[in-house]
Amino acid sequence: MPILELETVSKSFGALVVAEKIGFSVEPGEALGVIGPNGAGKSTLFNLINGNIGVASGIVKFDGRDVTHLSPMQRCLAGMGRTFQIPQPFERLTVYENLLVSAAFGAAKSEHEVADACANILEETGLIDRANDPAGSLSLLQRKRLELARALATQPKLLLLDEIAGGLTEGECNQLVATIRRVHQKGISIIWIEHVLHALNSVAERLLVLNFGRVIGIGQPAEIMASREVREIYLGMEV
Amino acid sequence: MVANREASPPTTAAGASGSRWRVETRTTLSTAFGIVAIAAMLLLALTPFFASRGVVQDLFFILTMLVLAQNWNLLAGYAGLISVGQQLFVGCGAYALFSFVILLGLDPLLAVLLSGVFAALVSVPTAFFAFRLHGPYFAIGTWVIAEVGRLLFAQWKALGGGTGTSLPRDATRDMIGIGFLKETLGLKSAAAVDALTFWVALILLAATMGTMYRLLRSRNGLGLAAVRDNEVAARALGVDAMRMKATVYVVTAFLTGITGALTYLQKARISPEAAFSLTDWTAYIIFIVVIGGIGTIEGPIVGVIVFFLMQNALSSYGSWYLLLMGALAIVTMLFAPRGLWGLASDRTGIELFPVRRILKRGPNHQGTKGGPHG
Ligand SMILES: Nc1ncnc2c1ncn2[C@@H]1O[C@H](COP(=O)(O)OP(=O)(O)O)[C@@H](O)[C@H]1O
Numbered sequence: 001m002p003i004l005e006l007e008t009v010s011k012s013f014g015a016l017v018v019a020e021k022i023g024f025s026v027e028p029g030e031a032l033g034v035i036g037p038n039g040a041g042k043s044t045l046f047n048l049i050n051g052n053i054g055v056a057s058g059i060v061k062f063d064g065r066d067v068t069h070l071s072p073m074q075r076c077l078a079g080m081g082r083t084f085q086i087p088q089p090f091e092r093l094t095v096y097e098n099l100l101v102s103a104a105f106g107a108a109k110s111e112h113e114v115a116d117a118c119a120n121i122l123e124e125t126g127l128i129d130r131a132n133d134p135a136g137s138l139s140l141l142q143r144k145r146l147e148l149a150r151a152l153a154t155q156p157k158l159l160l161l162d163e164i165a166g167g168l169t170e171g172e173c174n175q176l177v178a179t180i181r182r183v184h185q186k187g188i189s190i191i192w193i194e195h196v197l198h199a200l201n202s203v204a205e206r207l208l209v210l211n212f213g214r215v216i217g218i219g220q221p222a223e224i225m226a227s228r229e230v231r232e233i234y235l236g237m238e239v
Numbered sequence: 240m241v242a243n244r245e246a247s248p249p250t251t252a253a254g255a256s257g258s259r260w261r262v263e264t265r266t267t268l269s270t271a272f273g274i275v276a277i278a279a280m281l282l283l284a285l286t287p288f289f290a291s292r293g294v295v296q297d298l299f300f301i302l303t304m305l306v307l308a309q310n311w312n313l314l315a316g317y318a319g320l321i322s323v324g325q326q327l328f329v330g331c332g333a334y335a336l337f338s339f340v341i342l343l344g345l346d347p348l349l350a351v352l353l354s355g356v357f358a359a360l361v362s363v364p365t366a367f368f369a370f371r372l373h374g375p376y377f378a379i380g381t382w383v384i385a386e387v388g389r390l391l392f393a394q395w396k397a398l399g400g401g402t403g404t405s406l407p408r409d410a411t412r413d414m415i416g417i418g419f420l421k422e423t424l425g426l427k428s429a430a431a432v433d434a435l436t437f438w439v440a441l442i443l444l445a446a447t448m449g450t451m452y453r454l455l456r457s458r459n460g461l462g463l464a465a466v467r468d469n470e471v472a473a474r475a476l477g478v479d480a481m482r483m484k485a486t487v488y489v490v491t492a493f494l495t496g497i498t499g500a501l502t503y504l505q506k507a508r509i510s511p512e513a514a515f516s517l518t519d520w521t522a523y524i525i526f527i528v529v530i531g532g533i534g535t536i537e538g539p540i541v542g543v544i545v546f547f548l549m550q551n552a553l554s555s556y557g558s559w560y561l562l563l564m565g566a567l568a569i570v571t572m573l574f575a576p577r578g579l580w581g582l583a584s585d586r587t588g589i590e591l592f593p594v595r596r597i598l599k600r601g602p603n604h605q606g607t608k609g610g611p612h613g
């Protein structure tokens with residue numbers, strides 16, 4: 001049984017179609033990469049999956065349940081953790097408290113139980129030195145790490161990552177990939193939207209290509225990258 | 240960073256022997272302040288024994304305004320519900336008190352509590368409508384509903400319609416506790432009523448601030464702060480924002496209703512204009528919270544003192560006084576969005592009601608008293 005399954009999911013903003021009959025599924029423990037040009041509807045796809053935006057039609061199934069009409073809060077409790085492309089920290093809370101919110105609510109634990117788990121995630125994501133600073137004082141890169149840390153603290157079954165590798169140095173990027181691989185090795189399913197292809201390809205087992213709200217390809221990374229349509233549309237290359 | 244964090248007491252029991260981290264919220268300063276605050280409350284409780292009725296009445300006014308301000312602070316500063324219709328609950332509480340006492344002959348003190356329950360009941364359908372609106376529309380919606388409330392109560396002939404009515408004298412004089420005060424302290428009836436309402440206001444304030452501080456330090460308080468900072472992210476991370484907001488709305492309506500009832504028990508005279516006054520019960524309250532510092536427990540305390548001093552010094556200037564207050568509030572919002580307390584706190588790092596959880600390296604002290612563990 002797939003961990004996530006979308007069936008003919010559609011959504012428009014006015015005349016702009018951002019999702020057109022999208023259907024695919026993700027197996028438990030799988031890592032799926034999502035690529036596509038800017039404005040293709042990738043972030044919107046995450047919003048449809050986690051319920052931030054309601055679908056116009058279609059079905060979203062998570063962990064064997066129809067979650068199409070559940071709120072983002074309920075989907076988080078069911079095991080979806082997500083990051084936002086534009087970081088959304090709780091600015092007046094400290095970095096540690098940001099994680100505490102995810103752990104206490106998203107993973108439904110008491111504050112006392114999760115102190116060590118949160119601290120471990122902060123160490124893993126390189127934020128431990130900023131633990132007691134207000135999240136509003138973080139740089140953009142640190143805010144992106146906080147997005148990842150918060151999503152991890154909800155103890156997700158499915159992790160949705162939206163462009164978290166942009167702007168990193170090579171060393172930082174390798175570190176990030178190592179972190180995501182460790183998460184993946186624990187059996188957590190991942191969907192990762194990313195433009196940094198070498199990072200994505202070192203984790204993703206399959207790639208999904210999105211353009212104008214439509215899935216134009218899904219399969220092995222090598223196949224996908226070699227396909228003519230993808231190269232034309234995504235890489236902007238004439239072949 | 241705040242420099243004066245104390246090494247103990249830790250507020251968490253991460254417990255397991257392998258734990259390498261502990262979390263603290265309290266500081267030496269805040270513990271000392273807590274003791275001073277309790278002492279100040281006790282001292283304040285003694286004022287009716289030595290101060291004039293005028294002083295007791297002024298203090299009553301300050302206490303009740305502070306309760307209203309803390310409630311609005313919780314509503315707007317934490318739950319993000321910018322209501323300009325809290326006069327609805329003051330008015331409903333006050334009118335409920337008058338009807339319980341005049342029409343049903345209940346004891347006024349019991350009626351005060353029931354009036355809070357009535358206000359909370361009114362807040363449920365109000366929330367049902369107002370929560371469909373967002374941002375400025377929510378604010379306008381709450382105001383319109385409060386106006387509807389005022390117009391409805393103005394139709395109630397048994398309570399004087401549009402001109403209002405007074406509490407019968409003996410109703411307050413026969414109130415629970417008044418006879419005892421007159422006998423043991425030799426107070427006159429009017430002074431005894433003042434003293435009793437003052438003490439109830441003091442208890443109400445202590446209960447409000449105590450509950451609020453506990454709430455903000457709890458798991459739900461953390462969720463509320465997350466909703467305040469970023470509702471979309473809070474919901475995506477598992478916080479039930481709607482339930483939290485609704486709970487805060489109903490609880491603050493209850494406390495606001497009690498305060499309204501108590502205020503009009505002390506005034507002993509009511510009219511729809513006064514009890515549902517936008518200026519008295521919302522504009523002044525917003526001023527207090529904004530000047531003092533929204534989203535902090537300390538802010539409204541500073542704000543109510545500024546408000547009281549300004550009112551004493553300037554209220555004879557009529558509408559100029561209101562204009563000056565409005566201008567001051569706007570300047571504060573522009574240049575010191577976290578109010579006077581925010582300015583002071585940023586500069587000194589002092590927090591009298593710390594809610595921030597500080598993560599520290601090193602095992603928890605609890606359970607390690609018997610010596611070092613392996
Ligand atoms: N809430 C919204 N309302 C209207 N248009 C939106 C909204 N969110 C996204 N869009 C539009 O939908 C399109 C897809 O956006 P997005 O999903 O963010 O693309 P991507 O993440 O692939 O770059 C863009 O043209 C964007 O401007």
Ligand SMILES: [Mg+2]
Nearest residue numbers: 042043044085
């Ligand atoms: Mg995007």
